[in-house]
Amino acid sequence: MGIPALIAPGQRLLCGPGPSNIEPGVQAVMQQPVLGHMDPDLFPILDEITSMLAEAWGQTDGLTLALQATGTAGMEAGIESLTEPGDTAVVAVAGYFGARIVDICNRHGANVVEVTAPFGQPVSQSAIADAIEASGGAQIVAVVLAETSTGVRQPIDELGEIAHHHGALLLVDCVTALGGIPVDFTRHGIDYAFSCSQKCLGAPPGLAPAALSTRALERIDGRRAPAGFTFDFRLLEQYWHARPPTYHHTAPVLHLYAFHEALRQLHAEGPEQRYTRHADVGTHFQEGLRRRGFALLAEAAHQLPQLTAVCVPDGVDGKDVQVGLLRKHGIEVGGGLGPTFPAMWRVGLMGTNATRETADRVLSAFAAELDA
């Protein structure tokens, strides 16, 4: 076999639905020497990560850690841990990732009750409450706080109370949310939240930060049968929080370094300031799009700042524009997620890319490609 050449990837402005560009300081810290997963000098790094992460979640009790996993694995870990076969899961579906929750619930033997909304709208919280009533009770209620396939922000302020009133746990997909909009884990009564490292947090893809409430841990302790080993949160807790830790897996140490640095930058800026920055830039970008005549998929009242789904105008080949942006401008934007979705571009202005300059650069590149 011939040996391939050294890789030489080109520079990209990553303005799709993620990954986003990472801060130079975050990537640089990955050049530090590797520590073993049981090295005492790694423990304070783990402690600082969970402490900074809990604050980012707005979490005051339960368990905080980061899975070595994809965001979707974070989703599956929660579903697998908090349900047993035959349980009822009430799932809000108004996009691709709500549908993915349904798929994973089905794979794990849950009875799924879907509560839907058209693409571009959030699911009504009272409809979710009605669905729990109608189904005779549920073990989990699952929603997507920031639906990456539509740019819609799902209201969740009533859901913790609704779920707990029925003895259900509230699972919230925060993949595109964390670091870009507030999650308020404890205040909203969330029981399981998961996210990823590569969007509004500005670290490379590779980790799925997670948060569990005390209620969620009690649910796990009371299972009839244990779930899988990889995402056994009580075993993970013994690694992340016991001192000395109990070996469970070999930690992805360079990703932990990067995540530590990304969280440090989040807290140096201040979470509230970061939310404000994302909100300002999102509004700026979306006003620019509307001024240029573009329609947005999400209802304005529920539009996320950090992720915008732009409808492809009639007569335009959306894929051609995407390729042009990538090849002529070095800008990555996303497309729609499959044939059931309307033709769209998905533009993320997340983390280090949440600046007016980047927003303007993307607007100009779109204009250039559409005039071409």
Next chain:
Amino acid sequence: MGIPALIAPGQRLLCGPGPSNIEPGVQAVMQQPVLGHMDPDLFPILDEITSMLAEAWGQTDGLTLALQATGTAGMEAGIESLTEPGDTAVVAVAGYFGARIVDICNRHGANVVEVTAPFGQPVSQSAIADAIEASGGAQIVAVVLAETSTGVRQPIDELGEIAHHHGALLLVDCVTALGGIPVDFTRHGIDYAFSCSQKCLGAPPGLAPAALSTRALERIDGRRAPAGFTFDFRLLEQYWHARPPTYHHTAPVLHLYAFHEALRQLHAEGPEQRYTRHADVGTHFQEGLRRRGFALLAEAAHQLPQLTAVCVPDGVDGKDVQVGLLRKHGIEVGGGLGPTFPAMWRVGLMGTNATRETADRVLSAFAAELDA
């Protein structure tokens, strides 16, 4: 909250059971710009990884890819995919990782038949054959090629034929094996093999390379119910091998860069040359230990070159020596895995650390600590 300081981990010579030190070239490539997981420029990198990886496995058919997962998740992915509840799993147990396979099989509802051997010995292949006969058939046979908890090399040359004769699939844990000793996936009739990135391959911890035979894929296609989403190998195949890929997860792109570079270095050296280097250094190190009066846990005939379990001499506090090696010499070695194991140190000379110079440095440090 106060913001933690920038991390500043110290230099380590990582001679435990893994992670091992990574090549500077491998870490440097992680400074390259991040590409999105659907960027056309990433596809050749994926192709080159699977092509180099298949050659490292000795695999000529089936599916090759690398999971964004721990080595143990690679174990669980195979068990979860190739068994359904009620299936029989015949598992060879002669150490911690054989026992972990049993744990995971139980969690997924298999009926487990254990075939055991004392610590320090491999499990007899004919005993495995007898156990399949006695159990009335099995769906999988699982063994650990390089038992990281004992330093024992498990013979597997007859197991493919034995398993297939009974309609079972052969699952082989290659976590400490791949890159250090030959796996010969196709020649040995292996159906599912998994490993990790951070041992003999010399990449950072973060990926679980995996290999599936055509038989294994057919087993997956014939399941009564699908397994989980994260490790659905047919969906993963659509990302890793379809062009354009179908989105399944966000690839951990910096780890893919590192893994590509590590595999390039493996093939630049030559897999056979790398096995020879590990064999030479292992023999050198183990002879040095015996000459100094140390007893090794593994029977000499089944001693792995890359991982040596050294019995802690009577009257010595093994943990104290481990701490001394780390704090005074910057050398990490492992201890035993829990109270059921005899007191030991586990020394890995893997990847870039498989040199006589490193072996001698570890021998000298042990001598210094034991004389202290």
